[in-house]
Amino acid sequence: MASGIRIKAKLSGDQAEVKTLMKHDMETGTRKDTKTGETVPAHYITEAKAELNGKLVMTANWGPAVSKNPYFAFNIKGAKAGDTLKISWVDNKGETASEETTLS
Amino acid sequence: MHNTRRLFLKGAAAAAALMALPRALLAWPDKAFKANSRDDAMQALFGTTDSSESSAVMLNAPDIAENGRVVPISVSSTLEGVTSISILVEQNPSPLAASFDLGPGAVPEVSTRLKMGKTSNVIAVVKADGKLHTAQKEVKVTIGGCGG
Amino acid sequence: MRKNRLIAGVSVLAVLWAGSVLAADEPAYTKACAAAEEARKMAAELRYEWNTVEPLMKKASEAAAAGDYAKGVKLCDEARKQSEVSIAQAKHQADAWRAAVVK
Amino acid sequence: MKRLVTILLGAALVAGLAWATPEDDRKAFIEHYKKRFPDVAVEDYVNGVYSIDEEAYEQWQEIEEFAPYELALAEGKELFETPFANGKTYGDCFPSGGVGIRQNYPYFDTESGQVKTIELEINECRESNGEKPYKYKKGPIAAISAYMAYTSRGEKLNIVIPGDPRAQQAYEDGKELYYSKRGQLNFSCADCHIYNAGMMVRADKLSPALGHPTHFPVYRSKWDDMGTLHRRFDGCNKQVRAKPLPAQGEEYRNLEYFLTYMSNGMEVNGPGARK
Numbered sequence: 318m319a320s321g322i323r324i325k326a327k328l329s330g331d332q333a334e335v336k337t338l339m340k341h342d343m344e345t346g347t348r349k350d351t352k353t354g355e356t357v358p359a360h361y362i363t364e365a366k367a368e369l370n371g372k373l374v375m376t377a378n379w380g381p382a383v384s385k386n387p388y389f390a391f392n393i394k395g396a397k398a399g400d401t402l403k404i405s406w407v408d409n410k411g412e413t414a415s416e417e418t419t420l421s
Numbered sequence: 422m423h424n425t426r427r428l429f430l431k432g433a434a435a436a437a438a439l440m441a442l443p444r445a446l447l448a449w450p451d452k453a454f455k456a457n458s459r460d461d462a463m464q465a466l467f468g469t470t471d472s473s474e475s476s477a478v479m480l481n482a483p484d485i486a487e488n489g490r491v492v493p494i495s496v497s498s499t500l501e502g503v504t505s506i507s508i509l510v511e512q513n514p515s516p517l518a519a520s521f522d523l524g525p526g527a528v529p530e531v532s533t534r535l536k537m538g539k540t541s542n543v544i545a546v547v548k549a550d551g552k553l554h555t556a557q558k559e560v561k562v563t564i565g566g567c568g569g
Numbered sequence: 570m571r572k573n574r575l576i577a578g579v580s581v582l583a584v585l586w587a588g589s590v591l592a593a594d595e596p597a598y599t600k601a602c603a604a605a606e607e608a609r610k611m612a613a614e615l616r617y618e619w620n621t622v623e624p625l626m627k628k629a630s631e632a633a634a635a636g637d638y639a640k641g642v643k644l645c646d647e648a649r650k651q652s653e654v655s656i657a658q659a660k661h662q663a664d665a666w667r668a669a670v671v672k
Numbered sequence: 673m674k675r676l677v678t679i680l681l682g683a684a685l686v687a688g689l690a691w692a693t694p695e696d697d698r699k700a701f702i703e704h705y706k707k708r709f710p711d712v713a714v715e716d717y718v719n720g721v722y723s724i725d726e727e728a729y730e731q732w733q734e735i736e737e738f739a740p741y742e743l744a745l746a747e748g749k750e751l752f753e754t755p756f757a758n759g760k761t762y763g764d765c766f767p768s769g770g771v772g773i774r775q776n777y778p779y780f781d782t783e784s785g786q787v788k789t790i791e792l793e794i795n796e797c798r799e800s801n802g803e804k805p806y807k808y809k810k811g812p813i814a815a816i817s818a819y820m821a822y823t824s825r826g827e828k829l830n831i832v833i834p835g836d837p838r839a840q841q842a843y844e845d846g847k848e849l850y851y852s853k854r855g856q857l858n859f860s861c862a863d864c865h866i867y868n869a870g871m872m873v874r875a876d877k878l879s880p881a882l883g884h885p886t887h888f889p890v891y892r893s894k895w896d897d898m899g900t901l902h903r904r905f906d907g908c909n910k911q912v913r914a915k916p917l918p919a920q921g922e923e924y925r926n927l928e929y930f931l932t933y934m935s936n937g938m939e940v941n942g943p944g945a946r947k
Contacts, residue, residue: 336738375527380454382518384491384534392528483731487947488893493734563875567911618915619856666852671704
């Protein structure tokens, strides 16, 4: 999982229950590194996107108050087996990651 | 005449600033996330603070957080035409924690985990057909301790 | 004028004299901290060292480095006393623990 | 004549005490918790404090929906399967390729006369294959140990204390460490986790010792990170203001031996998520 995004998607009827966990430090920019004593700069995911078959389903705008290794769960209507679900994020440093899975 | 010129300049400057932001950040409600009061955040995010508590908005949050760094929060709504779900932690330095924009096909139900600095009201704000509906709950946060 | 200078001279002497009696000198500091280290080692040997002792000894050496040997002595004495209590704790627990076992 | 009788009686009494076998200890341990928490089934104790705290249990279930340790699990699996420079892997060091064996740890190794734990043997495996050992409390070793625990989920703890007097002594030393009061606060592990399990320490409910080791290694929100059982021993020691003993040192390994034996027969459910 090089992207660090783990997806658990379950189809029940025409609804897809999606749970994701994304590896990210989500530094608030106010935390002091106990060893060096310096403040760790802010580094957090600002936007996470969910796309079904390329169509944007959900955009999550996040601030630094979202917990480290963010968890994000939501449901999609009108999903069916074989659809491709893509989860991607971008953070305040412009870094990005994305992961795709096929609903089954 | 004079006035419009300044407006024009300000506009250009603002546009230039926006250009500098990475493309994805254009949609990111920067001011709302930087606001440090509940009302300022809502004003910046929605352009208004008037909202009404509604039982059609369900906020699931613990009474006492096991740990303020990882507080599981879920918000769902039975309202029609929900376009966004936002979560504010009133006592956090900047209350707006997350704001979910729902596209077509998205069910109005989201779960995530938030950091809370101390005991605070957690407010869910659901925007449906342009109106704001809220649910609120106090979550106690304890600091320090041996972890049991 | 002469009187003032006299008073000034006496008060300086007084301060110096008081300083030397009150402030332990370096040998006293070294002795106190050697005793503290001795006791700490014995407590560690028994696996009953407290984590409050080393910080006290560190503060003591910082105080001494700043020339405040009196404070150094006080801190090392406190460290030694704590280690002595932890040694007594170890000796007492050596057989007291059995009584606590769930039967 | 009377004096002889008292001496004989005294000897019997002392012997009786010393004769409490590990199995007697374990049974008495379980009886203690049955009395203390009558409506908690023994097998539930694998969930730690969540077996005796309904509200915290619900919040814990929310976290378990997608537990933060899953990231370490994926990393641990990858590390476990990545060959060393010499081409060997951890599978070559452990019985059954290291899969589904956590329930047998720790065990007494008659050859070295020592209690062996999974983390100790992970490093022994690394060193015997020319690799640098990992740190014991967190980092890669916690991820690998988490994966090995995960492959044993559902297996029942199967700790063996052989008749070998060195093994009996290791068990006794671990027991002594568990029950002896230490640190400036003068607490023993038992003071909190046996005699005050379920009570509050400020805002934290003290977890029962029964079932304690089954969920290790653990991801704790407080650390925002994985940690091994010995990292947790460290934490507890610091909190009673005792200087922690070396991770994977003989004392902690014997402590783990005793503590895990107390939960013998209970199901492995590591890695766990806690506050």
